[in-house]
Amino acid sequence: MNPYDLLPRFKAQYDANNQEFSISGVVRPQAIDELGPSIALLRDAIGRVRGVLYVNVRRLTQMNNAAFHAFSRIILDACRARPDLKFIVITSSVVGWTSRKFGRLSGIEPNITVEEYDSEFYPGQGFLEEGGFVPILRTQTKMTWRHERAILPRHGMRPGIVMADICCGIGDFAVLVQKEFQPSRIVALDHSRSSLAYARNVAAEFDIKGIEYTYGDASEMLLEENQFDLVTCRHSLQVFNKPELILRELFRICKPGGRVYITNEKNSHCLGEPRADSIQWTYNEVAKLWAHFQMDIELGPKSKRYLTEAGLEDIRVESFMVTNHDGDPQDFADVIAAWENVYAGEMATKRGDTPAFIRRFRQGFQDHIFAALHSKGYAGWPIWVASGRKPL
Known part of the structure; x- marks a missing residue:
């Protein structure tokens, strides 16, 4: 045999x-x-x-x-x-x-x-925003959730609380929190009507109760102050040119004694082996590209400063590395490919980068994918988690 x-x-x-x-x-x-x-x-x-x-x-x-x-x-x-x-x-x-x-x-x-599979079989499968980024956002949440589900209780998450998820996007995080921790109420707010429509559709398909999806501007929310035990805002401060305005609102709607929880990245610390030099160069350039558009993909380690300046106390900061060893390496490779399409595609073109630069820029992403899928390779994506308590 x-x-x-x-x-x-x-x-x-x-x-x-x-x-x-x-x-x-x-x-x-x-x-x-x-x-x-x-x-x-x-x-x-x-x-x-x-x-x-x-x-x-x-x-x-x-x-x-x-x-x-x-x-x-x-x-x-x-x-x-x-x-x-x-x-x-x-x-x-x-x-x-x-x-x-x-x-x-x-x-x-x-x-x-x-x-x-070739048909529209899945909730929102045919609803693609920004060139099909919705499936990648789902994958990113799945990859980070493996870590955050253990981290969240250290930052104020517990059953029965009232929480808000600001800049909720397609709603995956709110759904996972509802299933895992069972808050008594979740208000999930975003400025994208299409993302909210997607989130509502998924919640209806999965019969998820207790999440109120709300349209709104995170820098000027029509939510009453002092009403949430926990306010979360994930991977979002880094895309605003004035994150302090968002933090002011997160602070306002949080109850005294409650906590504000944020996650952000430092893309220049993305790692990969083999082909480390090419990968490092590309992610350093990603940081410069975001800065050109007045966004800060390096915000993660600055979280303590931002939370302190917002008036929060008892600041807690930790970080974790999402890697190709956490789950299916193809998931990580798919996320990297989506980054390449957006960063080396529309963003680099809009900045006016030369074809030669874009070729080298893309090569770093391709090398990161190679590292993620290599049987002896390593690929990492660092996330910073931080929270602060609103004074009584």
């Missing part, structure tokens, strides 16, 4: 951020016991979700009948036990048999639908 046949040739995982159970590879067990961990993971996912569970099989290349019936039975039983739950099975036209095989389930249960 070929030893390769004894190795696991399929992968099952659950992504709580997307409420998605995925299975990929070749699933041809000789005995159902081989599927035990995957079946347990699917059952656990069903127990956790509300609204919609996505079952992603678009990278499933082979599956024998025993495996198909095992997974199908769990889904069908869940439909009968929980009529409130819907299943959307994501297939691919490239692997046509998956659409035909799983399509049988939709004929049995009305709460099961099958959508091909």
